[in-house]
Amino acid sequence: MKSDDFKNFLSKRGLKMTRERQELYLEILKFDNHFDVDSLLFQVKNRGLKTSKATIYRTLQLLMEAGLIRNISLSVSEAHSPRYRVCSKLRAYDHLICTGCGKVIDFDKQEVCKTCHSVTAEHGYKLEAHSLRVFALCPDCQEKGLTSC
Amino acid sequence: MKSDDFKNFLSKRGLKMTRERQELYLEILKFDNHFDVDSLLFQVKNRGLKTSKATIYRTLQLLMEAGLIRNISLSVSEAHSPRYRVCSKLRAYDHLICTGCGKVIDFDKQEVCKTCHSVTAEHGYKLEAHSLRVFALCPDCQEKGLTSC
């Protein structure tokens, strides 16, 4: 069962795998990539599941702590629409984000990790994570003559 | 005069350099690095200048469009405390952020730019900007035995 990872994490923490948590996680797995809370809420309601915003946020928090999803910001200005995304196997922390349509491509470049390591070492820091966001216009949006939003 | 850049931008746009705009920009220039809206508001009120939040946000928006300040996110999770920062000459888009105390060190690595160019080229995108955030624990926080917040 796909939700075993989550269950294991929960029991290690002395927490329970409830129906709500299981169903939410299964819904999340249906997104093949990025999703935001609104679309998750919509999808969940669509299936006739009753869930409150609070439960969703609580479950997302747990899934993040379990390392099963990750929270990334897809906008230059941080004021709006944070998004969650399903954590894929490739552990990509680098995102190519179209400033026209918002499409996201994940990538994973060794060079970036190396840079992070060298920068932290240089300053005596202890590396924990990094996030590289590249903002650019995708071919479709270039064709449509869109400039950045 | 330091605020000439801003004045030029405004007149190009058919906008006026008002006393409020000038004073706000001068206050901002006094921060040698990052600042948030709250501390700007505090500093401005401290000098006996009357300004409303709305004016501050409107002016920050203009300064961003003028390329004189930049908006960066300093937290892994995007939910809290967005910050603005004065745009320095070195045009650093890369930040080393301490997850313990929040201190920020700017850096500027050629490799990152190269990576961004190659990634966008690879996908046919047109590069606009990038932001690399490296989250790590600074020496002081390591000493204090802090783990990431």
Place this chain on the structure above:
DNA sequence: GATGCAATTGAGACTCATTCTCTTTAGATA
């Protein structure tokens, strides 16, 4: 199966950064 208890949920109130609205002000121009 019933009981007890802690974990969990749902609903909606709350927070707080940011934006919007609307009225007033100020400065340029006729």
Place this chain on the structure above:
DNA sequence: TATCTAAAGAGAATGAGTCTCAATTGCATC
């Protein structure tokens, strides 16, 4: 001076995310 318009100020509105608390659930024990 009268008029016009951009800009400012005050505070209401917005909206993502959090908190609260009563009601419910899951699970261990009887």
